Amino acid sequence: MSKQINVALIGNPNTGKTSVFNALTGLNQKVGNYPGITVEKKQGVCKLPRGVKAHIIDLPGTYSLNASSLDESVVIELLLNKNDKDYPDVAVVVTDVENLKRNLLLYTQIKDLKIPTILVINMSDRMSYKGISLDIDYLETQLDTKIALISTRKGKGIEDLKSLIINYKTLSIESCIDIRNIDTNYFEGLEHVFPNQSLYKLWLVITQDVNFGKIDKNTINDATNFKTKSESDLKRLQQKETIKRYQFINNVLKKGQTIDLKSAKDIRIQLDRILTHKVWGYLIFLGILLLIFQAIYSWAETPMDFIDASFASLSEWLSTKLPDGVFTNLITEGIIPGLGGIVIFIPQIAFLFLFISILEESGYMSRVVFLMDKIMRRFGLSGKSVVPLISGTACAIPAIMATRNIESWKERLITILVTPFTTCAARLPVYLIIIALIIPEGTLLGIGYKPLTLLIMYLIGFAAAVGSAYLLNKIMKIRSKSYFVVEMPTYKLPLFKNVFITVVEKTKAFVFDAGKIILAISIVLWFLASYGPGDDFNNAEAIVTEQYASVNLTQDELDEKIASHKLEHSFIGITGKAIEPIIQPLGYDWKIGIGIVSSFAAREVFVGTLATIYSVGTDDEDTIKNRMAKETNPFIGGPLYNLASGISLLLFYAFAMQCMSTLAIVKRETNSWKWPILQLVTMSSIAYLIALIAYQVLK
């Protein structure tokens, strides 16, 4: 009578598991479903030497034993249930030589179930292309198993695998990691209550909603002398388990696997060698950023001028068509200029998102994350902080929410605190209008001064973020670091449809989200600028006419003086004048002060606010840019927006925490007002000081 052994083929998706199954079983296969569920069950028979028959079951692909789908639950159920007729005598974990690190996570979990486990490293024919070499003896010792290096494509190593299967009884069933190390007290308590059970199996029952033997989740929870943990605590321990496993895997692969990028022949590897190079990688990234900013300026200029002129004409046209009155003035002097202040930036923002989307679609963005990870580590942050910091270039709010996957609280807190320094899309309108006003035309090595200034502003934001992270890291002393795993996607040509949808969605979200706030603020500002208390406002016409009675002014000049007098004595003028002493040393007048205060709601409100303030009382057809360029400094004369005040304003917005929504998110994520208040005070103080120094040095 021949002997039969049960063999379970387990592995991550796309490791060639089914190819191994086919190579072992040939045509001796049958396909069915697991009882009660529509998960495919593939079984087959492999004839081994000495008359042994291997009953091979090809389990659904799974990344780990932390099940997130029905397919993955099937794997755990079978591996825990010794009474199942398919319970394996030996598990064969199939891995892909290119993704060994990720694939080994599952191997360590299967091994910890104390099932004899063979490690299959598939796709060995790709090793020379990828510059990979493996020390099999070392890996076998460290992983405490036997390894079959195979290539199902070339048909190599299958006989060695069969020989390992037949000798499965010689395999060690020692664990890779001791689960007790995750939380000693908790696991010792569990062991005390269930002394005869495997701790790792009990842990899987607790966390995965699966049963083994007579023990299920309720049995453990109801045990009177065992204190269960909350769901969030269990999740935390699961994360810790994964980190411990990757620490083990990293140590094993450090010596057991060598990747020599120089000998790699793959195009993707060749590209990666250049794009992630420690010098060329950064230079190429800087070059790409420069090209993007240059294109943004060159391509967006014409549509921007068109939008700016259209809004000015619309305002002028409506003022002649609509009947005179408060509401007409509100529309032509408040709402339209305010909205024009945001719509004008649609072309530049759309181009920015177009380039970002192309970089993401092509697979290059993952390389940027990898590059930035190297910098982050030098400043005490792990790679997991890279994703929030890079997404912060779009908006700090989702970026701060993305910090949730950082395990270490201190590291997460530091990332939350520094992310608002990165240049978000809301800063872009402020930067663009100020740069347009103060930076002259001209080029340096073929790159315009304006795009170069914009690039410098982005770099200042990033430097401020990593610099403050470094300081916070020194103050807060992070002990534990999160591990960061990024899978490099293959390079591919971006799909036009995907890029188009991203650009439309992101631009729409930016314009509509900011548009609603700007519309509301424009209305309020117009009222504050059109009404005022006391005689100075109400009798403005008489006061100004009398004041300039001896001067020969044209009617237009007199109207301008009256409008200016009224604005200065309106509610907004009084408020602006009250804060003027604080901002005057920075080179700003009270109107800029109002812009700064109102843009505390959102940075992009700044331009809309100024557009509204400069429009009140005027009925000439002029663009926002021209109106700003015409403003004169009330204290020292000359243009208000000159190099000194412009640079001061740019630096103020680079460092200031001008976003109420971000503060609200920080409060929500930290569940305390302490951190957003600290963030607001610190960032505003830094912004004020740097803007002050810049103005005083440059004036």
Place this chain on the structure above:
Amino acid sequence: MNTVLQNILAFSALSIALLFLFKTFVWWPKKKAKKACGETDCGCH
């Protein structure tokens, strides 16, 4: 459009704008904090 109607429309717009800003920036409905903030005490548990 007479002056009264212009005033009604303008001040209605102002009321809506103020209400919107108040709802957006001042009045946030209380949400329960999620318990997912890492291995050490962040104060949210």
